[in-house]
Amino acid sequence: QVQLVESGGGLVQAGGSLRLSCAASGRTVSSNSMGWFRPAPGKEREFVATISRSGVSTLYPDSVKGRFTISRDNAKNTVYLQMNSLKPEDTAVYYCSGRRGGSIATGVNEYDYWGQGTVVTVSS
Numbered sequence: 001q002v003q004l005v006e007s008g009g010g011l012v013q014a015g016g017s018l019r020l021s022c023a024a025s026g027r028t029v030s031s032n033s034m035g036w037f038r039p040a041p042g043k044e045r046e047f048v049a050t051i052s053r054s055g056v057s058t059l060y061p062d063s064v065k066g067r068f069t070i071s072r073d074n075a076k077n078t079v080y081l082q083m084n085s086l087k088p089e090d091t092a093v094y095y096c097s098g099r100r101g102g103s104i105a106t107g108v109n110e111y112d113y114w115g116q117g118t119v120v121t122v123s124s
Helices: none
Strands: 003-007 010-013 018-025 033-040 043-051 068-073 078-083 092-099 118-123
Touching: 003 092, 018 033, 018 092, 018 118, 033 068, 033 078, 043 068, 043 078
Parallel strands: 010 118
Antiparallel strands: 003 018, 018 078, 033 043, 033 092, 068 078, 092 118
16 A cells, blocks of 8 residues: 655745655555646646656646656655746645556546645745
């Protein structure tokens, strides 16, 4: 059983940066693809970033492309989300997730385990 714990959220002014971390325990996630999600109007959660097990492939929606970067350190069993040029509309709870498959995925139902989330608040 994998447990994910997110950290790094907080309050930041628009234009600022935050780096979220997602530490996995219980099992290695090096063979799993990983993702970050946040709630969205009309959806349970929308994908924010996803990374393959090797870290070679990543994908972002247009809303964060060029501002957010997902990365992973398999030796530390940790995934990161670097968020730059933050906007008030980025305010949300950010959830880390893992998928028992190595390829990237964008659907909520494609992921097998989730963290509890970390709160990001961007003030204008």
